[in-house]
Amino acid sequence: MATVEVAREAGACYGVERALEMTEAALGGGRGRVRTLGPLIHNPRVVESLAERGASVVGDPREAAGCTLVLRTHGVTPAEEALAREACSSVVDATCPFVKKVHRAAERLAAEGYRVVIVGEAGHPEVTATLAHAPGALVVGTAEEALALPRSRKTGVVVQTTQSAARLAEVVSALLSRTEELRVANTICEATSGHQGACAELASRADAMVVIGGRNSANTTRLAEIARAACPRTHHVEGTDELDPSWFEGAGLVGVTAGASTPASQIRAVVTAIESMVGE
Known part of the structure; x- marks a missing residue:
């Protein structure tokens, strides 16, 4: 069991x-x-x-x-x-x-003459809204994309709230070679960082992991990536109907985490369903 x-x-x-x-x-x-x-x-x-x-x-x-x-x-x-x-x-x-905090930071950097770079996913609603608060801002999702930017004297950085600290660090490191002055507003949400750290810790001990949340959720998808890096038997589900008992065969510890858009009721339902599977 x-x-x-x-x-x-x-x-x-x-x-x-x-x-x-x-x-x-x-x-x-x-x-x-x-x-x-x-x-x-x-x-x-x-x-x-x-x-x-x-x-x-x-x-x-x-x-x-x-x-x-x-x-x-x-x-x-x-x-x-x-x-x-x-x-x-x-x-x-x-x-x-916390999203409004990103908007204010982008507006402030643009007003102070910085080329604004948003670290995030192009096309994501949060990023699209932030772009409108700093016309002319650029979006980069990777260090490679940052290295491809033209040089600028002053570059200011804001971050999509659901990005990881590791991704931000990679992009900032790359931007150092593309600008004379770099100013970074770390606008990653504290909840995002907390969820990711707790996910990594549990995944390092678990034999199988289940990540609950929308497949269109950036932060949930990132949790699945973090979990899978430490626990290959990681599965991303939106609800109990997607669970498969075979995922938990031979597992001593099944870890469960959930994205920031997942209500407690959904977590309880999935945990109850898993417990019924592994207890048989």
């Missing part, structure tokens, strides 16, 4: 819990029809559940005209927010406070 252990830091972060609470309040507060601008969080099952209760997703604020519109945790562009406030009956800003 295997032991199932959850990482000491796992699951929904402050920003996600805050956004869910704000959306719940909008749904139950007599605000009329409720919509979210883009998926509220990167957890398809939670987003589907919210839609079933009335908070469906729109891609443009004008699609929510006359409704209460909730701005997603990953942030939106200033133009999108202005359009939302013009078109919608009310706006609930559920942008994660």
Whole structure:
């Protein structure tokens, strides 16, 4: 019989819990029809559940005209927010406070004459929103991409909140050869760092690992990468229906962790299901 252990830091972060609470309040507060601008969080099952209760997703604020519109945790562009406030009956800003910190840092660096470099994933909603706060900013995801940038006298760096400290260090090291002055705003979320450290520690001891969260979630995908580096028997799932008993054959310790967009209820459900499998 295997032991199932959850990482000491796992699951929904402050920003996600805050956004869910704000959306719940909008749904139950007599605000009329409720919509979210883009998926509220990167957890398809939670987003589907919210839609079933009335908070469906729109891609443009004008699609929510006359409704209460909730701005997603990953942030939106200033133009999108202005359009939302013009078109919608009310706006609930559920942008994660740590994402807003990235926006402010990017704005400050741009105003002070730095070429702004965002360490992150091009096309990710958080990065797209940050780019709009510092027009002309560049996105790099690897040290190789950083080395390919043209030289600049002053370079300022901000980081997508879900990036790893190791990735930031690699990019910063590469940028040192591309600029005369380098200023770095380490905007990685504390919850991200905590989740990643706890994941690595548990994976180093586990015979099998299960990572719970949306496959469209950057931070959950990164947890799976970290876990797999230490524990090859790592599996990324979105729910209990994806679990396979064969994953745990011969395992003495099964480790479980979850991304920052994974509510506690999903973690409990997966842990219960694994325990029933390994206890048979």
